[in-house]
Amino acid sequence: MSTMPTQKIRLAHSCATDARQAVGEFYSAVAQPDMELVIFFCSSQYDLRVLAEEINRLFAGIQVVGCTTAGEIGPAGYRSHSLSGVSFPAGSCVAVNGLLDQLSRFDIATGHDFVQRLLQQLESRAPAAGADNTLAFLLIDAMSRREEPVAHAFQYALGEILLFGGSAGDDMKFVKTDVYADGRFFSDSAVLILLNTSWPFEIFKTQHFVSTAQRLVVTAADPAKRVVYEINGLPAAEEYARLVGVDVHELSALSFAASPVVVMIDGTDYVRSIQKVNADGSLSFYCAIEEGVVLRVAHGVDLVHNLEQTFEHIREKIGSPQLVLGCDCILRNLEIVQNDLQESVGEIFRHYNTVGFSSYGEQYRGLHVNQTFTGCAIGTFRQPAG
Numbered sequence: 320m321s322t323m324p325t326q327k328i329r330l331a332h333s334c335a336t337d338a339r340q341a342v343g344e345f346y347s348a349v350a351q352p353d354m355e356l357v358i359f360f361c362s363s364q365y366d367l368r369v370l371a372e373e374i375n376r377l378f379a380g381i382q383v384v385g386c387t388t389a390g391e392i393g394p395a396g397y398r399s400h401s402l403s404g405v406s407f408p409a410g411s412c413v414a415v416n417g418l419l420d421q422l423s424r425f426d427i428a429t430g431h432d433f434v435q436r437l438l439q440q441l442e443s444r445a446p447a448a449g450a451d452n453t454l455a456f457l458l459i460d461a462m463s464r465r466e467e468p469v470a471h472a473f474q475y476a477l478g479e480i481l482l483f484g485g486s487a488g489d490d491m492k493f494v495k496t497d498v499y500a501d502g503r504f505f506s507d508s509a510v511l512i513l514l515n516t517s518w519p520f521e522i523f524k525t526q527h528f529v530s531t532a533q534r535l536v537v538t539a540a541d542p543a544k545r546v547v548y549e550i551n552g553l554p555a556a557e558e559y560a561r562l563v564g565v566d567v568h569e570l571s572a573l574s575f576a577a578s579p580v581v582v583m584i585d586g587t588d589y590v591r592s593i594q595k596v597n598a599d600g601s602l603s604f605y606c607a608i609e610e611g612v613v614l615r616v617a618h619g620v621d622l623v624h625n626l627e628q629t630f631e632h633i634r635e636k637i638g639s640p641q642l643v644l645g646c647d648c649i650l651r652n653l654e655i656v657q658n659d660l661q662e663s664v665g666e667i668f669r670h671y672n673t674v675g676f677s678s679y680g681e682q683y684r685g686l687h688v689n690q691t692f693t694g695c696a697i698g699t700f701r702q703p704a705g
């Protein structure tokens with residue numbers, strides 16, 4: 320069957336606060352013949368049972384995946400208590416997805432077998448699938464705290480197919496985050512999507528922080544709980560506050576957003592964001608921190624300019640994107656709101672057809688990262704040769 324000229328990726332964003340109305344508006348905007356895949360991002364404030372029922376009813380027989388968020392990005396810009404997403408036409412892509420539950424029991428062998436099964440499913444439908452025409456998108460329950468081993472194991476099993484993704488949110492409650500697949504919402508789970516496409520694409524990561532010379536050596540930590548107890552041999556919160564010039568009692572999410580710490584891996588700085596101060600003076604992070612790790616305090620550069628540069632680089636490589644699937648760290652969202660940049664950033668996102676969500680962490684290749692804007696830009700349709 321020849322590809323219909325009207326087939327394209329369709330973007331939508333409903334700001335209705337009623338779950339049924341939001342799904343109805345979303346469906347009306349993205350519905351098209353022969354949908355291969357639908358991806359959505361929704362506020363945790365919706366009645367998720369109703370949302371799932373309505374998605375199942377309207378998108379019966381179609382692959383639908385999604386997650387709860389700490390804010391949504393779409394044609395309406397930067398929003399909260401909304402539903403955004405996209406539909407992909409069958410004529411230009413082939414998609415498979417799988418749900419991996421019980422992340423609390425996750426091990427490398429389980430992750431490897433899971434990815435291999437998905438790759439086999441994809442190859443049965445798209446025999447020419449490979450690293451140059453296939454991308455891997457991960458959505459994962461942030462409260463599982465298993466992003467590091469999952470991202471690492473998945474990327475290893477995927478080989479040269481590049482992985483990107485985001486950790487589901489719950490509007491800053493930090494209680495329960497969900498991914499959606501197989502018709503319902505799941506916690507302690509991850510969803511992996513493999514998308515083979517004839518469109519050009521570019522997987523990217525950007526951040527607007529540069530490291531300083533201020534060193535923080537982690538001298539006591541519990542990586543499994545993502546808690547750092549001591550920095551430079553002193554109570555973690557006190558030492559961090561001293562180094563960034565803030566009273567320890569004034570530390571807040573905004574402090575952490577403005578002054579994150581970074582770790583260098585293979586010559587590149589990766590942000591390690593702090594979530595909160597605990598009653599015992601320790602610091603909870605959005606990612607695992609090992610004892611002995613050397614961190615450096617970072618300071619921000621112009622977020623808007625950095626974002627514009629990122630999109631310009633993407634445009635130079637693949638042309639103007641028809642879609643950017645983006646995972647934007649919640650701490651970036653907080654900084655953007657604090658500095659009244661919602662309209663500026665929202666306009667850039669709209670201009671480059673960005674759909675995504677504010678995440679509790681991002682995955683880039685085999686790494687779990689923080690305070691980044693990570694995603695995949697998909698260019699205009701590339702006709703097959705001949």
